[in-house]
Amino acid sequence: MNIDLSKPGYFFNRELSWLKFNLRVLKEGGVKTTPLMERLKFVSISASNLDEFFMVRVAGLYDQLENGINKKDAAGLSVEEQLEKISQSAHTQMKLKYRYFFSLLKEMRNYGLNIKYVKEVDAKGREWLETYYNDFVYPVLTPMAVDAARPFPFLANRSLNLAIELNNIEGEHSLGFVQVPSVLPRIIEVEDETDSRTFVFLEDLIMEHGKDLFKGCEILDEVPFRITRDSDLDVDEEDTEDLLKEIEKSLRKRKRGAAVRLEIVKTSNNFIKGFLIKSLDLTDSGVYEISGPLDLTCLTKFISFPGMNKWQYLPFTPQRPQELLSMDNIFDSIKEKDILLHHPYESFDPLIKLISDAAVDPAVLAIKQTLYRVSGNSPIVAALARAAENGKQVTVLVELKARFDEENNIIWARRLEQAGCHVIYGLVGLKTHAKIILIVRKEADGIKRYVHLGTGNYNDTTAKLYTDIGLLTANDQYGSDASAFFNLLSGYSEPPMWNKLVMAPLGLRKKLYELIDNEIAQVKMGKKGHIIAKMNSLIDRDVTQKLYQASIGGVTVELIVRGICGLRPGIPGVSENITVRSIVGRLLEHSRIFYFANGDNEQVYLSSADWMPRNLNDRVELFFPIEGQEHIERIKGILKLCLKDNVGAHLMQSNGTYRRVAKHGASVSVQETLYTKAKAAAKEEEMPMEQRLKPMYRKD
Numbered sequence: 001m002n003i004d005l006s007k008p009g010y011f012f013n014r015e016l017s018w019l020k021f022n023l024r025v026l027k028e029g030g031v032k033t034t035p036l037m038e039r040l041k042f043v044s045i046s047a048s049n050l051d052e053f054f055m056v057r058v059a060g061l062y063d064q065l066e067n068g069i070n071k072k073d074a075a076g077l078s079v080e081e082q083l084e085k086i087s088q089s090a091h092t093q094m095k096l097k098y099r100y101f102f103s104l105l106k107e108m109r110n111y112g113l114n115i116k117y118v119k120e121v122d123a124k125g126r127e128w129l130e131t132y133y134n135d136f137v138y139p140v141l142t143p144m145a146v147d148a149a150r151p152f153p154f155l156a157n158r159s160l161n162l163a164i165e166l167n168n169i170e171g172e173h174s175l176g177f178v179q180v181p182s183v184l185p186r187i188i189e190v191e192d193e194t195d196s197r198t199f200v201f202l203e204d205l206i207m208e209h210g211k212d213l214f215k216g217c218e219i220l221d222e223v224p225f226r227i228t229r230d231s232d233l234d235v236d237e238e239d240t241e242d243l244l245k246e247i248e249k250s251l252r253k254r255k256r257g258a259a260v261r262l263e264i265v266k267t268s269n270n271f272i273k274g275f276l277i278k279s280l281d282l283t284d285s286g287v288y289e290i291s292g293p294l295d296l297t298c299l300t301k302f303i304s305f306p307g308m309n310k311w312q313y314l315p316f317t318p319q320r321p322q323e324l325l326s327m328d329n330i331f332d333s334i335k336e337k338d339i340l341l342h343h344p345y346e347s348f349d350p351l352i353k354l355i356s357d358a359a360v361d362p363a364v365l366a367i368k369q370t371l372y373r374v375s376g377n378s379p380i381v382a383a384l385a386r387a388a389e390n391g392k393q394v395t396v397l398v399e400l401k402a403r404f405d406e407e408n409n410i411i412w413a414r415r416l417e418q419a420g421c422h423v424i425y426g427l428v429g430l431k432t433h434a435k436i437i438l439i440v441r442k443e444a445d446g447i448k449r450y451v452h453l454g455t456g457n458y459n460d461t462t463a464k465l466y467t468d469i470g471l472l473t474a475n476d477q478y479g480s481d482a483s484a485f486f487n488l489l490s491g492y493s494e495p496p497m498w499n500k501l502v503m504a505p506l507g508l509r510k511k512l513y514e515l516i517d518n519e520i521a522q523v524k525m526g527k528k529g530h531i532i533a534k535m536n537s538l539i540d541r542d543v544t545q546k547l548y549q550a551s552i553g554g555v556t557v558e559l560i561v562r563g564i565c566g567l568r569p570g571i572p573g574v575s576e577n578i579t580v581r582s583i584v585g586r587l588l589e590h591s592r593i594f595y596f597a598n599g600d601n602e603q604v605y606l607s608s609a610d611w612m613p614r615n616l617n618d619r620v621e622l623f624f625p626i627e628g629q630e631h632i633e634r635i636k637g638i639l640k641l642c643l644k645d646n647v648g649a650h651l652m653q654s655n656g657t658y659r660r661v662a663k664h665g666a667s668v669s670v671q672e673t674l675y676t677k678a679k680a681a682a683k684e685e686e687m688p689m690e691q692r693l694k695p696m697y698r699k700d
Helices: 014-028 036-067 079-109 123-140 202-207 243-254 270-279 296-304 330-336 349-360 379-389 405-420 477-491 510-523 541-552 612-618 629-644 670-681
Strands: 113-115 143-146 160-167 171-180 187-190 197-201 218-229 259-265 287-290 339-343 363-369 391-399 422-425 434-441 446-454 466-473 503-505 530-535 556-561 578-583 594-597 603-607 619-626 649-652 658-660
Touching: 014 079, 014 422, 014 603, 036 079, 036 218, 036 259, 036 477, 079 113, 079 287, 113 446, 123 187, 123 202, 143 603, 160 202, 160 270, 160 349, 187 202, 187 296, 197 202, 202 218, 259 270, 270 379, 330 349, 330 446, 339 349, 339 477, 339 629, 349 363, 349 434, 349 446, 349 466, 379 391, 379 405, 391 405, 391 477, 405 422, 405 503, 422 477, 446 477, 466 603, 466 629, 477 619, 503 510, 503 612, 510 530, 510 541, 510 612, 510 619, 530 629, 541 556, 541 578, 556 629, 594 629, 612 619, 619 629, 629 670
Parallel strands: 113 197, 259 287, 363 391, 391 422, 530 556, 556 578
Antiparallel strands: 143 171, 160 171, 160 218, 187 197, 218 259, 339 466, 363 434, 434 446, 446 466, 503 619, 530 594, 578 649, 594 603, 603 619, 649 658
């Protein structure tokens, strides 16, 4: 029986699926067993996520519409229909976000934490705020009038502003604007006479002094608002001679992109609201009226205030990797056997040490590495620079087009070049998203190559927050492939015949089809077909159809997809054998792991790539096998824990909604369990119970 697998009803829209993911993040703010400040953090993260969504995804849809493109996606939605549904979903999500926020504020008051309006602060506190305003706030404010001589000012992306309706000195009805300075703390702790702690928002303090900013004017109304602008880069790589300079130029344009969203404190002032909508060229659907303080991303800084840690998760320390018996000579350890690293349960330090040791090791001849996102003060970049200064041949591919890290990567690229590194920017039209290090060392028995391959970025900061897996190996076949990979990126080499690695966009899609087809063939031979795939996003239509074919062919497909998923499980006769779950927790699930039963000869792969068109078609990615039986069993154990999780796991229903997995018996948290195992494997003294990775309050 032939089934048409291209029906729109078999797919979910990418943007609406992402909004459902962000809703799962937001709803963590309502989980009562999670510490109070951690719940505030989830609210803040969801707000930051939504900002980026509007700056890139929604802006991109508006661009399509402006250019006359209104084609339908795999789910059958035109661009106009997508924008309409996005607006409906985002408005609903914003309302829920503030419901959580005000509920959390109420709970905070039980612990003596009070966020107030300035007018609610006691006399001593008002006096303190007056001094603070005069000393720190007033000197950096710039009131801007709007009249015939002074047009509507440019207001930066994501800046918080005040629109002030007034009668000016001549008695004319007018508008003024004041930007709330981002250089000052958004939330201010007040010194008052209460036994509890009091906080106010900076914009509220500024609004209390409106008359100081527009002296001689009559203030009629003051309304906070915030603009989100199109922030996608527009770079023509084909016609540019210097990609670095072209991206720098585009970054300057980003700050002045077209407005795609206006957030404004709910007001009956149609004059201010109408003026902003007209000036920013927005429609009503792009306006978000909010009954509360704008821009809740500031809560991330608030929870780092002194004394807040008693309502946060207790810190945990990444453990010494169970397979790395000694850090004294990391090259000897890798040469002895392949080493699997699982972050953040296991420390990222071995990778930093690997590069740092290579930088000063006389036997090391060359270091080659890809960099996509690195930390602000990266020890790996510093080590690469030292290596070049010490005379090593250092080649670094710095991806300048890593979204919202472009500026940071430009800084690092220049620093590396100054140190003497050979810096390359990848292939025209493709982002290099692969994670690989190659170290070439001259040893007694000849040249030896050491390779690291991973699922996540070489970022020591996010390595403490994101789950990722990496492989350290001195296997000659991996080393040969690594050399070929870098030659392909830096020169004009023909694609090689790979030993182990599979590379996108050259062969990864084909490899995935072969692996899935093989599971279908196994079922036909009377064996069990089984696929477990863990990733961040699944939206590629052709891969989705291939998974449908597997389900129809009797293969059990278990998907662990943290974010976007365009596949619809549970369709009778099509996807009955497919389940989709998403795990949202304290750590961000970032590792990409792929298991294929392959009859009696199981196959496990790790990758830098999700199953999205951009990863398979438009990025340089790597997909590599894990072959040691010990490592295969270890990774299978991780996947099994993910499938058993009933703490952070959500199961997708056939209609696209997600339900938190019901608990039957004991709680199982993949993240808590893996941390506990990492501690045990490190053979360290057992920590007190309260220091385990579990939602527990710090004791006073």
